């Protein structure tokens with residue numbers, strides 16, 4: 001029997017245990033691990049997480065403020081061509097009230113998320129940020145691509161973080177799945193966000209049609225190159241009312257390997273255990289937390305709108321009230337021997353760097 005592949009895997013894993021500088025070829029070797037060997041990778045990622053990020057899991061409450069979007073991404077149920085989806089927008093008062101309720105049940109970070117919806121003016125969003133900041137909470141925005149001045153205004157108003165995933169580091173695939181958009185523009189926005197002092201969240205999908213181990217390794221290297229503070233890595237889940245409806249989607253195993261490698265090469269980055277992972281496997285979120293992840297982002301949106309925020313179908317927890325959701329996920333986290341973060345959960349890189 002030829003053991004050369006196994007030897008190469010073990011040699012690369014050993015290197016990963018002593019350095020964060022892995023080359024693309026080495027990342028591909030580790031991504032190619034079979035399910036038995038990948039356990040070694042998850043264990044290493046868990047050890048790195050414990051060493052650099054403590055035992056705490058940070059909870060970020062997501063408020064999905066609008067499911068309108070001017071873009072037409074092939075993988076997303078919110079795309080403007082999806083006429084089957086009922087659309088909604090929360091009013092200023094509804095968003096503020098939802099934020100207040102989330103803070104009252106203990107959230108220290110809120111994420112304001114929407115499709116790219118021009119309905120709200122930059123100034124309206126800035127006023128909202130200012131009002132919510134008075135509730136003593138960190139704010140992450142996830143509102144898509146905007147110009148430098150708009151990002152600057154929102155930062156000035158008090159937004160702490162911005163989530164803008166690069167989705168895929170393959171520029172050709174990027175243009176195929178995001179018609180009319182380029183990876184270059186996306187990265188320009190990310191550079192602006194860093195310049196303005198936001199903690200930057202990026203990330204990618206795993207299992208897009210046409211993606212290879214090589215492009216996944218490129219995703220990891222791009223996250224590192226952009227010096228992100230957070231990396232959201234989740235499985236691609238095909239939505240029935242999109243051009244990618246017939247695609248296979250991403251696997252639990254490969255997504256967990258990507259999360260683990262992200263932890264290994266970027267020890268101080270916040271890594272969410274995504275709701276999408278919990279959607280494709282009942283233990284998905286727990287497994288990611290045991291393999292490098294340290295953040296969970298429960299939905300705190302008003303329950304009547306949740307089913308309509310359909311980036312992908314069959315999302316878990318859409319019927320649960322925020323309070324129930326929080327105590328349910330808290331129970332799962334404590335059962336893993338972890339604790340719940342009690343502070344704002346800012347990037348540890350702000351206190352030192354690496």
Ligand code: SF4
Nearest residue numbers: 069071073076079115
């Ligand atoms: S991925 Fe974002 S920008 Fe693209 S259609 Fe969905 S909500 Fe809009």
